[in-house]
Amino acid sequence: xxxxxxxxxxxSKAFGGVKAxxxxxLTVRAGEIHALMGENGAGKSTLIKVLTGVHGRDGGTIxxxxxxxxxxxxxxxEAHGISTVYQEINLIPTLSVAENIMLGRQPxxxxxxxxxxxxxxxxxxxxxxxxxxxxxxxxxxxSIAIQQLVAIARALDVQAxxxxxxxxxxxxDEQECAALFDVMRRLRGEGxxxxxxxxxxxxxxxxxxxxxxxxxxEVVGEFETSGLPRLELIGKMLGRELKEEARATKNxxxxxxxxARESSVPVLEVKALGxxxxxxxxxLRIGEGEVVGLAGLLGSGRTEMARMLFGADRPDSGExxxxxxxxxxxxxxxxxxRGLAFCPEDRKAEGIIPNLSVRENLVLALQASRGPxxxxxxAEQLQIVENYIRLLxxxxxxxxxxxxxxxxxxxxxxxxxxxxxxxxxxxxxxxxxRGIDVGAKAEIExxxxxxxxxxxxxLFISSELEEVVRVSQRVIVLRxxxxxxxxxxxDVNEHSIMSLIAxxxxxxxxxxxxx
Amino acid sequence: MTKxxxxxxxxxxxxxxxxxxxxxxxxxxxxxxxxxxxxLVLFNLMFDRAFFEITTRDGNLYxxxxxxxxxxxxxxxxxxxxxxxIAAGGVDLSxxxxxxxxxxxxxxxxxxGDWPFAALLGVAVLVALVAGxxxxxxxxxxxLQPIVATLIMMVLGRxxxxxxxxxxxxSVQDPGLEFLGRGFVAGIPAPIxxxxxxxxxxxxxxxxxxxGLFIEAVGDNENASRMSGVNARGIKLFAYVFCAxxxxxxxxxxxxxxxxxEPDRLGQMLELDAITAxxxxxxxxxxxxFSLVGSIVGALLxxxxxxxxxxxxMPSDVAPVPKALVIIAVCLLQSPRLRAQLAAWRSGVRxxxx
Numbered sequence: 001x002x003x004x005x006x007x008x009x010x011x012s013k014a015f016g017g018v019k020a021x022x023x024x025x026l027t028v029r030a031g032e033i034h035a036l037m038g039e040n041g042a043g044k045s046t047l048i049k050v051l052t053g054v055h056g057r058d059g060g061t062i063x064x065x066x067x068x069x070x071x072x073x074x075x076x077x078e079a080h081g082i083s084t085v086y087q088e089i090n091l092i093p094t095l096s097v098a099e100n101i102m103l104g105r106q107p108x109x110x111x112x113x114x115x116x117x118x119x120x121x122x123x124x125x126x127x128x129x130x131x132x133x134x135x136x137x138x139x140x141x142x143s144i145a146i147q148q149l150v151a152i153a154r155a156l157d158v159q160a161x162x163x164x165x166x167x168x169x170x171x172x173d174e175q176e177c178a179a180l181f182d183v184m185r186r187l188r189g190e191g192x193x194x195x196x197x198x199x200x201x202x203x204x205x206x207x208x209x210x211x212x213x214x215x216x217x218e219v220v221g222e223f224e225t226s227g228l229p230r231l232e233l234i235g236k237m238l239g240r241e242l243k244e245e246a247r248a249t250k251n252x253x254x255x256x257x258x259x260a261r262e263s264s265v266p267v268l269e270v271k272a273l274g275x276x277x278x279x280x281x282x283x284l285r286i287g288e289g290e291v292v293g294l295a296g297l298l299g300s301g302r303t304e305m306a307r308m309l310f311g312a313d314r315p316d317s318g319e320x321x322x323x324x325x326x327x328x329x330x331x332x333x334x335x336x337x338r339g340l341a342f343c344p345e346d347r348k349a350e351g352i353i354p355n356l357s358v359r360e361n362l363v364l365a366l367q368a369s370r371g372p373x374x375x376x377x378x379a380e381q382l383q384i385v386e387n388y389i390r391l392l393x394x395x396x397x398x399x400x401x402x403x404x405x406x407x408x409x410x411x412x413x414x415x416x417x418x419x420x421x422x423x424x425x426x427x428x429x430x431x432x433x434r435g436i437d438v439g440a441k442a443e444i445e446x447x448x449x450x451x452x453x454x455x456x457x458x459l460f461i462s463s464e465l466e467e468v469v470r471v472s473q474r475v476i477v478l479r480x481x482x483x484x485x486x487x488x489x490x491d492v493n494e495h496s497i498m499s500l501i502a503x504x505x506x507x508x509x510x511x512x513x514x515x
Numbered sequence: 516m517t518k519x520x521x522x523x524x525x526x527x528x529x530x531x532x533x534x535x536x537x538x539x540x541x542x543x544x545x546x547x548x549x550x551x552x553x554x555l556v557l558f559n560l561m562f563d564r565a566f567f568e569i570t571t572r573d574g575n576l577y578x579x580x581x582x583x584x585x586x587x588x589x590x591x592x593x594x595x596x597x598x599x600x601i602a603a604g605g606v607d608l609s610x611x612x613x614x615x616x617x618x619x620x621x622x623x624x625x626x627x628g629d630w631p632f633a634a635l636l637g638v639a640v641l642v643a644l645v646a647g648x649x650x651x652x653x654x655x656x657x658x659l660q661p662i663v664a665t666l667i668m669m670v671l672g673r674x675x676x677x678x679x680x681x682x683x684x685x686s687v688q689d690p691g692l693e694f695l696g697r698g699f700v701a702g703i704p705a706p707i708x709x710x711x712x713x714x715x716x717x718x719x720x721x722x723x724x725x726x727g728l729f730i731e732a733v734g735d736n737e738n739a740s741r742m743s744g745v746n747a748r749g750i751k752l753f754a755y756v757f758c759a760x761x762x763x764x765x766x767x768x769x770x771x772x773x774x775x776x777e778p779d780r781l782g783q784m785l786e787l788d789a790i791t792a793x794x795x796x797x798x799x800x801x802x803x804x805f806s807l808v809g810s811i812v813g814a815l816l817x818x819x820x821x822x823x824x825x826x827x828x829m830p831s832d833v834a835p836v837p838k839a840l841v842i843i844a845v846c847l848l849q850s851p852r853l854r855a856q857l858a859a860w861r862s863g864v865r866x867x868x869x
Binding site: 310369 | 723724725726728729731732735736738739740741742743744745746803804
């Protein structure tokens with residue numbers, strides 16, 4: 001067994017009182033590919049940013065290559081021998097391949113760049129990856145995969161001892177992945193340590209030696225890849241141990257008798273709805289007053305599906321029926337008119353209007369549905385806003401405070417209220433409990449239950465299986481942008497969902513990315 | 516807040532003002548432009564009493580203050596439209612050229628026959644609709660950067676204006692236009708009343724309907740607004756069309772005031788003055804919250820400064836330098852980061868002093 005090149009111990013980091021990392025430990029050995037796994041918000045990227053000096057740490061030690069280090073910038077981390085290749089390629093598309101590899105380190109004499117030498121060095125760096133390429137080519141004329149390899153070549157050229165690959169395969173097709181994996185194996189053979197962040201299970205099992213699993217900012221454990229069954233890994237990521245109790249987790253949502261559901265016209269019915277590169281054709285029906293859960297790992301297509309249903313992305317096949325009527329929903333505005341509502345996953349980018357007040361944020365959707373001319377009277381607005389502040393227990397200094405000053409959980413409640421004020425027939429909640437505290441989570445779960453009692457239908461998306469099981473009457477399971485199963489009745493339990501996610505029977509031929 | 520630790524000698528007015536602004540956060544952004552304008556007025560009160568002299572001739576008001584107001588009319592009109600465009604997350608560089616096209620076309624037509632004033636007005640509105648729709652479509656539907664889209668219109672418009680008049684200045688003699696530029700109503704210059712009317716109407720249109728809310732929402736977070744069902748593209752299109760309308764109106768007022776059109780100079784560089792007025796007035800260039808009154812105050816602040824400097828004997832070609840300094844000062848005072856640092860520094864000093 002080779003020695004550890006990186007030892008991070010007791011790392012903790014908080015952002016404004018919210019713990020992002022708590023007593024985290026990570027050990028990576030020379031000559032191994034080590035997977036860092038976890039769902040969104042588990043702390044993977046925070047951990048990497050602490051390691052590469054983007055964030056400072058609140059506590060803990062980092063030992064690298066036998067020395068204690070405290071990098072304060074990515075550049076400093078690079079000087080120690082820690083190089084990172086990010087998901088979005090940080091290169092300059094209009095420069096040549098050689099320039100991109102050597103940028104900032106060009107060989108010079110008397111301040112003038114020695115182009116010949118630079119090209120030779122760049123070609124050598126690529127050759128190390130087994131890549132032969134005209135280094136004078138403009139980078140943007142190369143495929144994404146080649147660009148990724150150029151980024152790796154650049155990272156390795158700084159005498160790296162540890163290479164961090166942050167979801168490098170998410171934009172690659174199968175062949176491109178294979179080429180990248182060849183390079184990774186070759187580098188491992190040379191004794192390089194690779195920290196590999198991905199959410200594709202197949203790649204983890206094909207490539208890595210060991211796995212560290214994070215969840216909610218804490219280490220769940222460190223495992224030999226070969227000794228950890230797939231199902232157990234999923235359980236660890238989602239925070240459910242595969243014991244008999246887990247099977248018995250009570251589902252509190254009442255079940256609608258099968259016949260009753262079939263007879264009534266569904267609120268939403270979807271047939272073969274798909275979008276190339278985002279989602280394979282999928283069927284779905286949601287009855288009145290029904291809560292349907294959408295489960296699957298990160299990148300399985302949950303959000304893509306929700307966005308298609310709401311008209312935020314245009315599907316290129318299939319049909320959507322709302323209350324039996326064929327509806328084309330090419331824009332959120334039309335979807336809202338049909339009685340749909342969508343609370344997006346990315347609160348900051350697609351939810352809040354940061355500088356506007358709680359009141360303005362809350363009435364926005366209702367006002368938008370009325371059009372600009374029929375302004376809700378101020379008194380009416382305040383009545384609605386104060387009502388929801390009381391109902392959802394929103395903690396805010398006042399109705400006129402800018403929403404950006406509220407905590408994440410309270411922002412989320414304002415956004416929920418924004419949609420509830422419209423009294424939609426179906427509300428899609430995409431990760432409504434992400435990044436909010438436990439108390440607020442429970443409140444939101446209770447709210448979903450009460451909406452159902454009032455006859456509202458809910459499509460509930462969450463990476464927390466326990467939550468999905470608790471609130472949903474039916475669960476649809478997605479894997480690799482495909483619907484792989486639907487569970488109803490007593491089958492709604494964590495074990496069945498995890499089995500579907502793990503894809504028993506199809507273990508080693510799942511493609512990393514759909515056609 | 517920190518009222519307790521303020522020195523007891525501090526006038527009561529200050530505390531009252533302070534609590535007023537805390538209760539009305541939307542007026543907070545007006546503090547610095549108003550303070551700047553106040554300082555200038557104070558300066559002139561002390562050193563240049565003649566500054567405030569107002570004479571009446573034939574019952575009409577004249578004097579340096581009236582001159583400032585009249586000179587600022589163009590920029591104020593442009594700034595009203597520009598405020599909405601900037602608030603919606605854009606910018607419009609073409610307003611000067613739209614002024615020129617509207618002015619040149621109206622001037623040309625008035626020399627070509629007996630066009631009634633209403634028809635000339637209609638032509639100007641039509642020019643504005645076309646230009647605004649052009650800008651708005653390129654930005655909202657074709658997804659062009661606002662600077663690029665309106666730069667196209669800026670160049671195009673100037674060329675059109677020149678070709679309409681054949682590159683030559685045209686004299687205009689239309690009683691309606693003349694009244695718009697130089698007339699008086701009850702002793703008050705008509706263009707000033709026009710600005711007041713446009714501000715009031717725009718203010719009502721924005722705040723008595725949901726238009727203002729939608730504009731601010733789109734400018735602050737376009738994606739989130741669209742996801743909430745706001746017609747973000749329509750809102751942007753509206754802002755550009757409205758801005759062009761204001762520009763055409765400014766063109767007519769200028770033509771009426773000067774009595775002739777110089778197509779190469781009419782409205783030139785005014786787009787920058789308008790943007791400056793909006794920014795000094797507290798609307799941030801990245802969009803979101805806006806204040807029409809702020810933009811008017813911003814335009815007046817710049818004009819008052821220029822006139823004051825010239826009256827103090829500064830050559831007019833040097834005047835832009837102190838103007839730049841004031842703009843920097845006002846903008847820095849509005850910068851949240853700088854204000855946070857200042858506050859930290861102040862509280863530090865207070866603690867050491869105590």
